[in-house]
Amino acid sequence: MPDAKIIDRYLALALLIAAGGPLLTAYISQYGFGYEPCVLCVYQRIPYGVVIALGLLALFVKNPEIRRLIPLFAGLAFLIGSGIALYHVGVEQLWWKSAAPCGASGGAVTNTQDFLAALQKKPEKSCGDIDWTLFGVSMATYNVGVSLALAIASFCAWRRLRDEA
Numbered sequence: 001m002p003d004a005k006i007i008d009r010y011l012a013l014a015l016l017i018a019a020g021g022p023l024l025t026a027y028i029s030q031y032g033f034g035y036e037p038c039v040l041c042v043y044q045r046i047p048y049g050v051v052i053a054l055g056l057l058a059l060f061v062k063n064p065e066i067r068r069l070i071p072l073f074a075g076l077a078f079l080i081g082s083g084i085a086l087y088h089v090g091v092e093q094l095w096w097k098s099a100a101p102c103g104a105s106g107g108a109v110t111n112t113q114d115f116l117a118a119l120q121k122k123p124e125k126s127c128g129d130i131d132w133t134l135f136g137v138s139m140a141t142y143n144v145g146v147s148l149a150l151a152i153a154s155f156c157a158w159r160r161l162r163d164e165a
Contacts, residue, residue: 007157008067014157015055015074018150022143023048029132029139038127039100040088044143047081051150068161075154082147088140091127102127 007014026045029035051074058070091098102124130138 007071007160008064011067011070011157012055012058015051015058015070015154018153019048019051019055019074022146023052026139033132035131036125038125038129039102040084040091040098040127040140043100044081044084044088044140047077047084047147050077068158071154071158071161075151075158078147078151078154082144082151085140085143085147088127089138089144092130092138092140094128098127100127 023045026037026041026048030037054070054074054077058067061067061070087098090096091102132139134142
């Protein structure tokens with residue numbers, strides 16, 4: 001494992017790349033290839049956004065005590081992201097039903113105008129639908145592993161910075 005000085009020097013860049021890569025991949029699959037995300041897909045993007053914010057913070061914060069905490073918070077964000085992705089995998093595999101409003105319809109139709117308006121709306125994508133797989137593995141499943149690996153790497157960096165303080 002690299003020493004604490006190298007970790008501290010490249011912390012911001014590492015966090016921006018680690019979070020930006022998966023987030024960019026999600027947006028490319030959505031806007032470049034037309035894969036519509038469900039609610040849980042969108043929720044999985046939030047921890048990556050948090051880590052990008054932490055990476056930007058690492059660019060500007062010079063206080064070593066605060067900088068040492070940034071990988072800890074990044075690790076927690078990645079761990080939460082892994083949990084959200086694991087929950088999504090469970091919904092995809094029908095291990096449980098989603099508590100999120102996946103594919104939920106709007107309000108009750110009480111008259112003809114409501115019915116016609118409902119016909120005009122595009123229904124939300126169900127969280128159980130799998131649009132894309134590689135070797136039979138969904139994007140949510142890959143995200144479990146990627147987020148967990150990034151969480152472990154972040155915790156290791158935090159420990160190294162803490163121990164060599």
